[in-house]
Amino acid sequence: MxxxxxxxxxxxxxxxxxxxxxxxxxxxxxxxxxxxxxxxxxxxxxxxxxxxxxxxxxxxxLEGYRTRLTGLTADEAESMFLAGLPGPAAELGLGSVVAAAQLKLKAALPVELRDRAERVQERFHLDAPSWYRERDELPFLPAVADAVWNQRVIEVRYRRWEAPHLVTRRLEPYGLVVKAGRWYVVAGSGGQVRTYRVWMIQDLHPLDEHFTRPADFDLAGYWRGYLTAFAARLHQGEAVVRLSPRGLERLGSLITPGMETAARESAGEPDADGWVTAVVPIEGVDVALGEFLRLGGEVEVVRPVELRRRLAEVAAALTRFYGEERVSATSSASGGRFG
The missing domain is CATH 1.10.10.10 (Winged helix-like DNA-binding domain superfamily/Winged helix DNA-binding domain)
Structure with a gap:
């Protein structure tokens, strides 16, 4: 030690x-x-x-003194070759820089540590973005990163979800965060610290002025608080649900964070068919409706009554569209072209 x-x-x-x-x-x-x-x-x-x-x-x-990296432990050497995520580095325009740095680090390592580091690269590949979505187009990411590094004020045209959808903002960018393959810039704006998704920047102009980054600003600490507040805003209500074993497993694929964890912590004893009753957080009836529909027949909503009623309406409409009588009538009207 x-x-x-x-x-x-x-x-x-x-x-x-x-x-x-x-x-x-x-x-x-x-x-x-x-x-x-x-x-x-x-x-x-x-x-x-x-x-x-x-x-x-x-x-x-003493000026000019440098130590070699022979003090690295095996675990530390291995972790260095897991730290440089190729995707984010490439998006920042640093892909070749990361590769060159890893090559120099590898050359400086003792032989036994170099072999272990090479095995890490051969056997572990980190792919940060989530499934089923295309990678964001990020034409302004290098300019944002440059402004973060040089503490330069930027003016951006930004597309929001709510009206007015296009706004102009003067930003003092404090740092960049990549979350599940998506880039966010944390910036001072209007006297407050705010979070902006880089993909939603429509235009960017660097200004001829610089800002002083707050000495006490902690990017990692801010992001932890932002995620906590974000989750609190999402959890506007609760739902009592019955879940099949497969439904419980699939909760983790839904948008609302913490749903699977909450279900497992609150779940009662399984019934004879393996179904459990649990309490889960929901963002609201409209969002929960779409999320629970993705689970199909693996979930039954008990409460709130409004959500249960809305699901029943959707199920009834689907039955009208896909019921046997309608399928037969549609087939006859089309002259059997699809049979």
């Missing part, structure tokens, strides 16, 4: 430059006294590390 921490200090100073003992302690979740002892150990090992006192002081490596 201590050897790993010493290597972490070395790599942090190599990549971040000057850091105080307190900054190192907070980053590595140890005491400042522990950092002092670790620095002494690095000195004793011959690492060209020096420290300056005072408010602007801190520890720093």
């Amino acid at each position: 201590r050897a790993s921490r010493l290597l972490s200090i070395l790599l942090l100073l190599q990549t971040r430059g000057r850091m105080t003992a307190r900054e190192l302690a907070e980053r590595l979740e140890v005491s400042v006294r522990t950092i002092y002892r670790d620095v002494e150990s690095l000195h004793a090992a011959g690492v060209p590390l020096y420290g300056d006192a005072g408010p602007s002081g801190g520890y720093q490596l």
Whole structure:
């Protein structure tokens, strides 16, 4: 554990430059006294590390010093070759850059770690986008990424779901997120932090001004909060349903998040046919109607009554269209052309 921490200090100073003992302690979740002892150990090992006192002081490596990557564990080396998703990197225009970086990393690894890394690439392929949808066309993604990196203000024409459908927005882009193969830009706009889907940007103009990214903005933390709030907005009600074993398995394919988990947690004992009664979240009657229709005869809605009534109406209409009498009449009227 201590050897790993010493290597972490070395790599942090190599990549971040000057850091105080307190900054190192907070980053590595140890005491400042522990950092002092670790620095002494690095000195004793011959690492060209020096420290300056005072408010602007801190520890720093001698300029030009670089460590080799021989401190990587086998698991760490393998994870590096799972981290660079080829799809998102290519969409950002960085596909060749990621490939070159992995090649250089592989060349720097000891032979035994290089072999394990190559096996990872041979045996694991990560495909982030979901099934049954085409990849988004993203002509403005590189420009958004450039604005994020250079803290440049952009003006976009954006298509929304609600009216007015086309709006113009001035954005200060703080970061990019890829979720299930879809890109989102998190940006300051009108004094608030908002989320925009990059695919829905219709036009983009970089402006001749820059912004200061909030020092305390945490992209990962913001995204976790955004997903929690998004799920809360979706869960506007609940439905009591009876599910067959197959219906329970298929809940995970529906749009409303958490439906399968909620069903399994609330499900009672299976009846003689394996059906269970459960309580699941729904976004609303209209959305739930379409979702439960996808399960066909594998689900029965008990409540709310309005949703049950709407499903019964759709089932009755389908019976009128596809009932045996109508099929026979349609076949006769067409002169048997389809038989």
